[in-house]
Amino acid sequence: MSGGRLANRYALLRPLGSGGMGRVWLARDEMLDREVAVKELTLPEHLAPRERHEAVTRAVREAQATAQLRHPGIVALHDVIVEHDRPWLVMELLRGRDLGALVAAQGPLPPAQVARIGAETLDALSAAHARGLQHRDVKPGNVFLTDSGRVVLTDFGIARQEGQATLTEQGLMIGSPGFIAPERLEGHPGGPASDLWSLAATLFLAAEGSPVYDGPVAERIKNTLTRPPRPARGPLGLLLAAMLARDPAARPDAATALHALRRLAAGQNPELPRGHDATVPTRRKGGSRVWIWIAAAAAVLLVAGVGGFFLLRPGENAPPSAYNVPLDLCKLLTPEEVGTLLDTRQAPAVKPSADEVGPKCGWTTPGAGVGLQVQKDSDTPDPWRMTPVTAGRLLTNQERYWNRSEKLQWTWPEIGVKQSLPANRGAIRKVTAPGEGGFAFELSGKTGRIHSSFVLFRTANLVVQVEYTTINNKPTDVEIRNTAQKAAQLVEQGLRRAS
The missing domain is CATH 3.40.1000 (Protein Transport Mog1p; Chain A)
Known part of the structure; x- marks a missing residue:
């Protein structure tokens, strides 16, 4: 669709990447004469017309929630358009590379740099959580390092507004193997603590040069659910171990983790409170459901680039992770x-x-x-x-x-x-x-x-x-x-x- 136009305003120039949730285009906003990124959200082909309409409506609602976020560490969403029977998200264009690409090129990063990236990312996540929005796909590919030095959390396309069902929740679970918190793999909707776990897994890769859980998809899922994470070396080790605790309630809260990351970024002791300085992740209750996810891993659809993976989920209409809007x-x-x-x-x-x-x-x-x-x-x-x-x-x-x-x-x-x-x-x-x-x-x-x-x-x-x-x-x-x-x-x- 190169050369196409959206809303008689955005000229699509060329694709920048594609993946499970759609395709990202380099585009020009002809009204404001600036380059932007446009994300084309694709929907499953099997959806009936009514389901497709509901999915589009839900995607627009999620985009509206994301657009309310104003934070230097969150990619700005300028506009949302529904054309060609699907949603399009118009976002600020970032120049630089993501954390995964940086680690692939340079290897493990210095602890202070990892801590700074973690602190800025967590500050952005906390701003989203304060508005009742979870990211649900924090991973190295979605932490972007701009040429100007900003750390930006990108791809809120599968984010979840607390108290709302989401575009990808119709019997599906989405995320990236090795970066999904155990409770979400077990079928629970998760919450802010789940995003914290995913951030810790992201920082682990940045610090160690390899992920906490590696190998084929099924092995990553199985190990996340059944094995404690291997320890990270250096000053980040204790903090990441605490953030990767199997039980969400055992993880430090965002404020505690943010304070520790900022101290580590400054070369100081993280000062973890008592109870978190020797955290050993334990197996969560409900482990009997592990076999469902391991068996389902054979049906996982892996997609390169932007996006994550879909996994069949037992049951539908899972409760939201929070109800933050008054109900009658x-x-x-x-x-x-x-x-x-x-x-x-x-x-x-x-x-x-x-x-x-x-x-x-x-x-x-x-x-x-x-x-x-x-x-x-x-x-x-x-x-x-x-x-x-x-x-x-x-x-x-x-x-x-x-x-x-x-x-x-x-x-x-x-x-x-x-x-x-x-x-x-x-x-x-x-x-x-x-x-x-x-x-x-x-x-x-x-x-x-x-x-x-x-x-x-x-x-x-x-x-x-x-x-x-x-x-x-x-x-x-x-x-x-x-x-x-x-x-x-x-x-x-x-x-x-x-x-």
């Missing part, structure tokens, strides 16, 4: 679902409210009700600003709180319990679903009969509490417990739909 909680359950839970033909009107813990919704009939609340800790203004780490901590604290409280007072005027009544809390039960797991418990009255069942679970950065209560005589204890569990599962499905 009262729409997470459909009227039909509420009617089924409360055993009524016509679902009752929903009653939204809020307290210091977070927003909540209630659906009530005489004698029964379903309640939903998304919670936050006392240090966070609203639940949408929680992170997966703080949400996990909140869930743990909630379990400790309920474990201490065996005799309670409860009331629910909307279902007919207008005066506070004593209740006994049953044993705390661990649950593995919905979400990333949580716990449940029941409340019973003076007769010992259960009247309320609670399920608290974490999904991404949210802690959700679902309650089913009935003072009617018909449901059994088991039925009450099962109804609460079903309600929690429906709420999680509603969250996925809302994302």
Whole structure:
């Protein structure tokens, strides 16, 4: 398509590279008389017209999120165009070479230079994470070193807006073997800590001249999932080991890693906090899924140049890594679902409210009700600003709180319990679903009969509490417990739909 034009403004001059996510062109912006880079995003050929339209819409939305980023370490996105039935991203043109090409030409780089590149890249990543955007393909080929000395993180084309599904998430996982964090290979959506792992793998290659995990694709995937990374030498060794911890929660946070990288760049001791100075990556739970990825590696499509690889992923509609946009909680359950839970033909009107813990919704009939609340800790203004780490901590604290409280007072005027009544809390039960797991418990009255069942679970950065209560005589204890569990599962499905 050399010689073609886009939006009657951008003249495509010649291809600069191509890969799994499309082709990059050298182009001229005739309106502003400047050279730009234009990325042509290609879509899978098998997509039906409706799926293609949805994919294009999603790609434009992701580009709009990326365009909001303003940072010297992030390639600037000037424009997004939809022509020829696909999206085109107009970006600033960078002159120089990527980190992978530099290491291939010069071999391992000095530790201080690697640390400076890492610090500037992490500063850019942190700016993206602060806007709820993950990169998901940090690798040497996407860290660009300009002739003027800038370190620029490129190719946000597969980035993910927290709380949103992405262009490449329709049953696919994308990234580059050897630079994908273990949790993403296991099928989890990952989060900012996953980008940190990928950055550490990138810096490892820059410091050592070879990747953490090498070999054929299947071997890289298998070793990432089952073997600890080999240690890097020199002053970067301890920091990279900490950043490459198998468990995301064991990795240093971005601020700690950035401080350490800046000190290393200045030739100083990194001053890792206690607990990170001798990190030994351990195998993550859920390793039983490893065989899925190793078997699927035979179907991997490797593409040279720009882009990464696609890997079939078990299941669809994976939960997003974070919900950072307020959702209408009262729409997470459909009227039909509420009617089924409360055993009524016509679902009752929903009653939204809020307290210091977070927003909540209630659906009530005489004698029964379903309640939903998304919670936050006392240090966070609203639940949408929680992170997966703080949400996990909140869930743990909630379990400790309920474990201490065996005799309670409860009331629910909307279902007919207008005066506070004593209740006994049953044993705390661990649950593995919905979400990333949580716990449940029941409340019973003076007769010992259960009247309320609670399920608290974490999904991404949210802690959700679902309650089913009935003072009617018909449901059994088991039925009450099962109804609460079903309600929690429906709420999680509603969250996925809302994302």
